[in-house]
Amino acid sequence: xxxxxxxxxxxxxxxxxxxxxxxxxxxxxxxxxxxxxxxxxxxxxxxxxxxxxxxxxxxxxxxxxxxxxxxxxxxxxxxxxxxxxxxxxxxxxxxxxxxxxxxxxxxxxxxxxxxxxxxxxxxxxxxxxxxxxxxxxxxxxxxxxxxxxxxxxxxxxxxxxxxxxxxxxxxxxxxxxxxxxxxxxxxxxxxxxxxxxxxxxxxxxxxxxxxxxxxxxxxxxxxxxxxxxxxxxxxxxxxxxxxxxxxxxxxxxxxxxxxxxxxxxxxxxxxxxxxxxxxxxxxxxxx
Ligand SMILES: Nc1ncnc2c1ncn2[C@@H]1O[C@H](COP(=O)(O)OP(=O)(O)OP(=O)(O)O)[C@@H](O)[C@H]1O
Ligand SMILES: CC(C)(CO)[C@@H](O)C(=O)[O-]
Ligand code: BAL
Numbered sequence: 001x002x003x004x005x006x007x008x009x010x011x012x013x014x015x016x017x018x019x020x021x022x023x024x025x026x027x028x029x030x031x032x033x034x035x036x037x038x039x040x041x042x043x044x045x046x047x048x049x050x051x052x053x054x055x056x057x058x059x060x061x062x063x064x065x066x067x068x069x070x071x072x073x074x075x076x077x078x079x080x081x082x083x084x085x086x087x088x089x090x091x092x093x094x095x096x097x098x099x100x101x102x103x104x105x106x107x108x109x110x111x112x113x114x115x116x117x118x119x120x121x122x123x124x125x126x127x128x129x130x131x132x133x134x135x136x137x138x139x140x141x142x143x144x145x146x147x148x149x150x151x152x153x154x155x156x157x158x159x160x161x162x163x164x165x166x167x168x169x170x171x172x173x174x175x176x177x178x179x180x181x182x183x184x185x186x187x188x189x190x191x192x193x194x195x196x197x198x199x200x201x202x203x204x205x206x207x208x209x210x211x212x213x214x215x216x217x218x219x220x221x222x223x224x225x226x227x228x229x230x231x232x233x234x235x236x237x238x239x240x241x242x243x244x245x246x247x248x249x250x251x252x253x254x255x256x257x258x259x260x261x262x263x264x265x266x267x268x269x270x271x272x273x274x275x276x277x278x279x280x281x282x283x284x285x286x287x
Pocket of ligand 1: 028029031032036037040145146147149150171174175176177182183184185186187188
């Protein structure tokens with residue numbers, strides 16, 4: 001497995017693979033890898049001949065300096081994990097390589113970035129879309145796999161690839177959960193043992209929204225059912241719960257045209273101390 005650290009090295013590797021007739025699958029990450037990331041890698045390797053994983057904690061997408069500083073960075077473990085599952089190349093540039101002095105171009109996302117995470121984290125998606133465009137430019141993948149855990153990010157990146165004619169297939173991989181239902185996330189390691197147990201309130205709140213919807217609730221009632229579960233957990237600080245159209249991400253007032261699987265979702269953000277957890281679910285699951 002190759003570990004590459006500049007865009008030129010990355011492009012050169014990728015061009016050679018493509019000349020050899022290989023297709024390239026790409027999994028962009030910020031490191032602190034867990035089995036959720038490994039599921040994305042497995043997905044990419046089923047679809048493509050070679051798999052590239054990028055590891056870069058992108059300063060441009062952090063709207064809080066403390067969150068950036070405390071983001072876990074176990075780079076040696078991450079590289080070992082990639083090697084163990086047969087990743088072909090890790091792209092791990094430094095911030096100075098990605099954003100050398102004089103770097104000034106930004107990619108601006110559209111309306112999809114204005115709600116939920118975009119409303120709560122000003123500038124976040126401009127940072128995400130800019131770095132993903134740069135990573136795509138260095139890796140030049142045929143296919144890129146993103147997690148549905150960051151559902152809004154996935155929708156925005158699908159638009160990025162389509163709107164900028166990138167010719168890259170964007171795949172959304174289902175959320176990988178711990179046995180108690182908590183979505184796997186790099187930030188989970190920052191929860192205390194007690195908060196980790198209590199954090200199950202986050203997926204349970206989404207379960208409550210799904211159950212309420214199945215019982216005929218309106219979107220507002222489904223949100224209230226979810227919020228009630230979080231409110232019952234004294235260590236949790238609720239930030240938002242939204243029921244939205246799965247394609248446009250617009251909040252829903254009614255389910256009149258949204259009763260099919262995949263048509264409407266619920267998303268939430270909840271804090272435990274200084275750790276912010278996000279999660280989302282299909283409101284009309286077909287299982
Ligand atoms: N539990 C999961 N299931 C599916 N995909 C996931 C999961 N966790 C992360 N991903 C995906 O992995 C990719 C890289 O995410 P990232 O490196 O930010 O990890 P993370 O666990 O989401 O960390 P955090 O949310 O704490 O920043 C993203 O496409 C993300 O959606
Ligand atoms: C896509 C991404 C790697 C861009 O930094 C990041 O937002 C993430 O890990 O989801
Ligand atoms: N996985 C989302 C990246 C972020 O929280 O910045």
